[in-house]
Amino acid sequence: xxxxxxxxxxxxxxxxxxxxxxxxxxxxxxxxxxxxxxxxxxxxxxxxxxxxxxxxxxxxxxxxxxxxxxxxxxxxxxxxxxxxxxxxxxxxxxxxxxxxxxxxxxxxxxxxxxxxxxxxxxxxxxxxxxxxxxxxxxxxxxxxxxxxxxxxxxxxxxxxxxxxxxxxxxxxxxxxxxxxxxxxxxxxxxxxxxxxxxxxxxxxxxxxxxxxxxxxxxxxxxxxxxxxxxxxxxxxxxxxxxxxxxxxxxxxxxxxxxxxxxxxxxxxxxxxxxxxxxxxxxxxxxxxxxxxxxxxxxxxxxxxxxxxxxxxxxxxxxxxxxxxxxxxxxxxxxxxxxxxxxxxxxxxxxxxxxxxxxxxxxxxxxxxxxxxxxxxxxxxxxxxxxxxxxxxxxxxxxxxxxxxxxxxxxxxxxxxxxxxxxxxxxxxxxxxxxxxxxxxxxxxxxxxxxxxxxxxxxxxxxxxxxxxxxxxxxxxxxxxxxxxxxxxxxxxxxxxxxxxxxxxxxxxxxxxxxxxxxxxxxxxxxxxx
Numbered sequence: 263x264x265x266x267x268x269x270x271x272x273x274x275x276x277x278x279x280x281x282x283x284x285x286x287x288x289x290x291x292x293x294x295x296x297x298x299x300x301x302x303x304x305x306x307x308x309x310x311x312x313x314x315x316x317x318x319x320x321x322x323x324x325x326x327x328x329x330x331x332x333x334x335x336x337x338x339x340x341x342x343x344x345x346x347x348x349x350x351x352x353x354x355x356x357x358x359x360x361x362x363x364x365x366x367x368x369x370x371x372x373x374x375x376x377x378x379x380x381x382x383x384x385x386x387x388x389x390x391x392x393x394x395x396x397x398x399x400x401x402x403x404x405x406x407x408x409x410x411x412x413x414x415x416x417x418x419x420x421x422x423x424x425x426x427x428x429x430x431x432x433x434x435x436x437x438x439x440x441x442x443x444x445x446x447x448x449x450x451x452x453x454x455x456x457x458x459x460x461x462x463x464x465x466x467x468x469x470x471x472x473x474x475x476x477x478x479x480x481x482x483x484x485x486x487x488x489x490x491x492x493x494x495x496x497x498x499x500x501x502x503x504x505x506x507x508x509x510x511x512x513x514x515x516x517x518x519x520x521x522x523x524x525x526x527x528x529x530x531x532x533x534x535x536x537x538x539x540x541x542x543x544x545x546x547x548x549x550x551x552x553x554x555x556x557x558x559x560x561x562x563x564x565x566x567x568x569x570x571x572x573x574x575x576x577x578x579x580x581x582x583x584x585x586x587x588x589x590x591x592x593x594x595x596x597x598x599x600x601x602x603x604x605x606x607x608x609x610x611x612x613x614x615x616x617x618x619x620x621x622x623x624x625x626x627x628x629x630x631x632x633x634x635x636x637x638x639x640x641x642x643x644x645x646x647x648x649x650x651x652x653x654x655x656x657x658x659x660x661x662x663x664x665x666x667x668x669x670x671x672x673x674x675x676x677x678x679x680x681x682x683x684x685x686x687x688x689x690x691x692x693x694x695x696x697x698x699x700x701x702x703x704x705x706x707x708x709x710x711x712x713x714x715x716x717x718x719x720x721x722x723x724x725x726x727x728x729x730x731x732x733x734x735x736x737x738x739x740x741x742x743x744x745x746x747x748x749x750x751x752x753x754x755x756x757x758x759x760x761x762x763x764x765x766x767x768x769x770x771x772x773x774x775x776x777x778x779x780x781x782x783x784x785x786x787x788x789x790x791x
Contacts (some may be wrong), residue, residue, distance in 0.1 A: 286714050303779075306693075307693070309404065337431075341430060348371075361417070417680075439664050459642060470635045472636040478628050485621050497549065503605070541565055550671075614647045
């Protein structure tokens, strides 16, 4: 019997489907039609990829050290920012006429930002598991609606990468060489200034410099030796003069004796003269070994003085007895001439001694001033030595920078080589229409089921006799089935037609919005791109 039959879950689902099928179908069709319309109307976007290889320096750093000090990853990021700059991208957009429809409704900044999103770079290292490792290659890709244009843009970007890397490295190397050249010139001017200061110091204190110390000491020793020789020469000249004077006195005494005057008895004059000569020789020998204060020297000098006084007294006596009108003998004139020459020689030796003393004083002053000049010179030369070392270091680095710049100009450093050029893609990269339809199907079914379940939960009416019997103990006498009139059928037909019209309008609107809308493709494909 109908009242005793148990209802299962399937019976409930069938009952709900019988009551809410049109609502479920309508709710299902609205999102599904929109999704299907989007999948049909969205434009195809193609992606082309170029592969670039990072080539290491062809010349080992042991021989030529590169002046480009930035790391490779930093260099790549720098070039990326240069390639993705506003001016570069604007030039590519104008050159290849990219985004013609989007440019009509968006600002230039928005168009450039969209192109940046369409460009993708992927770096590849030696070990894929290492996050931060040396990059050996990287891929550069671009997406757009025309596969031919996309491939051209990708190859242009890859070529720009290669050219920009060479330009940046060459510019950095040249900039380093130029900077070092400027610093080298400044340092050279400073060093020249210090050299002029040292030269002026040497000119002001010539002869007192530390390197002239040995020469000054040698010259001073030579001058002292010459002074000693000069003194000995003067001594010999004086002794010669004394001997000549004694000889002349003895001759005069003999002459006076032959003229009838009383001579010195017993040949005393000759004995005195001979003894005086021996004393002069003895004094010369003593002076060569001892000083003037030596006792023997003092004794001999006293004896010489005593003998000279005796001879002087004899000469005065002879002079008073001599005839004043007598003529001078030729031998006496010769003695005067010899004496005059000896006196001139003695005067010359004295002047030479004076000059030697002045020279000795000059060189002695130089020797005394040398320690002070040495300290002053060290203070002046300390800065010069530091500048010279810095100049030599800069000169070496400048030469290395010139060689490095030459290497970069010859493209022997880190270079990018286009390994695989981009080719036009035959299959679109986006959108994935099957995935979009499948997602729309799942969402539509979930939305329809959720809507029906919510309405059933909020519906408090009785749809079957069993529900009423369960709710109340009052016996149910009779059940009247649903009566459908022609008016109800007409109303349902109008509702169905309106629903179809709404779906058609929804389909057309969605299709119109999605047609050619690349930005919407990017939004739906954001997770994959």
